[in-house]
Amino acid sequence: MIDLGIQPWHYLSNQGLVSRRLQNGQISLFDVAMRKDRTVLALDYILDSGFYNVGIAHKNGRFGLVGVTGKNILPCSYDAISSLLYANGLFVVGKDDSRGIFSVDHGWLLPLSENASIDPGDFGRLFKVNLNDGNFVLDPNTGKITKLPADAKFGETAWSSFTYMQNNRIFIGIPGKAAVFSVTNSSIVLKNKTSGLYGCGDIWEIRENGKNFSSVYVYQGESHYYENARIEEVLCMTPDLKCLFLIITERDSKLARIMSVDANRTIAQPFDSKDKKIHRWKNKIIIRDFNTGFCSIIGLHGEILIDFSDKITFTEEGVFGLGDFTPVIHDGKSGLIDSECRFVLPCRYEDVGQFGDGLVPAKDGGKWGFVKLPGRWAIPAEFKEARAFKDGFAPVRAGGKWGFIGKDGKSRTPFAYEDVIDVRDGHFRAKVGGKWGIFALDGTCTLPAEYDWITASDDPAADDSAH
Numbered sequence: 001m002i003d004l005g006i007q008p009w010h011y012l013s014n015q016g017l018v019s020r021r022l023q024n025g026q027i028s029l030f031d032v033a034m035r036k037d038r039t040v041l042a043l044d045y046i047l048d049s050g051f052y053n054v055g056i057a058h059k060n061g062r063f064g065l066v067g068v069t070g071k072n073i074l075p076c077s078y079d080a081i082s083s084l085l086y087a088n089g090l091f092v093v094g095k096d097d098s099r100g101i102f103s104v105d106h107g108w109l110l111p112l113s114e115n116a117s118i119d120p121g122d123f124g125r126l127f128k129v130n131l132n133d134g135n136f137v138l139d140p141n142t143g144k145i146t147k148l149p150a151d152a153k154f155g156e157t158a159w160s161s162f163t164y165m166q167n168n169r170i171f172i173g174i175p176g177k178a179a180v181f182s183v184t185n186s187s188i189v190l191k192n193k194t195s196g197l198y199g200c201g202d203i204w205e206i207r208e209n210g211k212n213f214s215s216v217y218v219y220q221g222e223s224h225y226y227e228n229a230r231i232e233e234v235l236c237m238t239p240d241l242k243c244l245f246l247i248i249t250e251r252d253s254k255l256a257r258i259m260s261v262d263a264n265r266t267i268a269q270p271f272d273s274k275d276k277k278i279h280r281w282k283n284k285i286i287i288r289d290f291n292t293g294f295c296s297i298i299g300l301h302g303e304i305l306i307d308f309s310d311k312i313t314f315t316e317e318g319v320f321g322l323g324d325f326t327p328v329i330h331d332g333k334s335g336l337i338d339s340e341c342r343f344v345l346p347c348r349y350e351d352v353g354q355f356g357d358g359l360v361p362a363k364d365g366g367k368w369g370f371v372k373l374p375g376r377w378a379i380p381a382e383f384k385e386a387r388a389f390k391d392g393f394a395p396v397r398a399g400g401k402w403g404f405i406g407k408d409g410k411s412r413t414p415f416a417y418e419d420v421i422d423v424r425d426g427h428f429r430a431k432v433g434g435k436w437g438i439f440a441l442d443g444t445c446t447l448p449a450e451y452d453w454i455t456a457s458d459d460p461a462a463d464d465s466a467h
Helices: 316-320
Strands: 009-012 017-021 027-031 036-041 045-051 054-059 062-067 072-078 080-083 090-095 098-103 107-112 117-120 127-131 134-138 145-147 169-174 177-182 187-192 196-200 203-207 213-217 223-227 229-236 244-250 255-260 276-281 284-289 295-298 304-306 312-314 326-330 333-337 343-349 359-364 367-372 376-383 394-398 401-405 419-424 427-432 435-440 445-451
Touching: 017 045, 027 045, 054 072, 062 080, 072 080, 072 090, 107 127, 107 134, 229 276, 255 276, 295 312, 326 343, 333 359, 343 359, 359 376, 376 394, 394 419, 401 419, 427 445
Parallel strands: none
Antiparallel strands: 009 017, 017 027, 027 036, 045 054, 054 062, 062 072, 080 090, 090 098, 098 107, 117 127, 127 134, 134 145, 169 177, 177 187, 196 203, 203 213, 213 223, 229 244, 244 255, 276 284, 284 295, 295 304, 312 326, 326 333, 333 343, 359 367, 367 376, 394 401, 419 427, 427 435, 435 445
């Protein structure tokens, strides 16, 4: 580990702080990036709470809450304090024989009985609370507590990981039925005698026992039934869930179709769904045939941008990658397309990497070099391996060892490492003898290579943390 002074110390992960004991017995919150103490407190120790600006403090056998600026949020007078998983500043606080839920933003919210339970739904957006006098829903952002109907309960199909992400609606169980409950309006907005109720955003799929149909509850509360069909998947094309598509498979024909919920129409001709997988790709829909490897890409209005007959193959990196351009393969050769499926680099290379700093790693004749779009060689293909440029540096392997080159193709570091990772502030992570360390561009070791892995902070000014 990086030596930060007298131990013990604890890393406060969300703030880049380390709590450490000073020689006078006090606790310092040390800012790793700024290399200085942010505040000093008279405590035994501070633990990371998982909340971005609050730590769990300990003093004389008691617990409290303290802000990273030193602000006292709860005095150290409680028997136990634990943060709720994924919660936005929610803590369960215990003293003597009682417990309660405390919110950093809203204060005391709810006392908990002895056998009460509280669990996060989808990453803490809402919490379900079971008490002696009923079931409740807790919104950590507003502090609002909503009691469910008397006969409602939580169940496997009653607590969705998707629906209430956007609109504060949840699935609940009512005897013989499943229902959608609006936390905002404290009312049931949909219920049906059903064996399954699944949802995404403002869409719910209902499947009933003994029936071969599904129904979808859409924006205005209208239900659409699809006879002898099954909804396989909901594709959300935008983060706000305003552009939604359903993948529907017919029971008899086994043909699949893609339906736009917004327009309530099929946007592409039905196709054989056997051995095919449908993904969201950028702002398009991609269908991959596992038998041939070929792909078809469909626009949001149903336009076919790439057809199976084009014999275009995407790699896993291409389908799920986040780069500006996407590597594709045609007739055994690789190139790049943009988000509109236009070729920006022709398929004439043995392999290509991700675009970066205006250059693309490309393989030709068994060696790697770099080309400038739309295909002129900028750095000759003379390396055994090469990765994308970032901030003016590209990792390449020559003579069995890794190092970095600049955009002029000249070496910027020694080629002396088993592996290397991007340059930051004139330093880079490198693997030597099976262990990782940090080195300067001239090869000077600034952190010995004796760690299994080193994780870099998102802040370029901050030190790397090793473990």
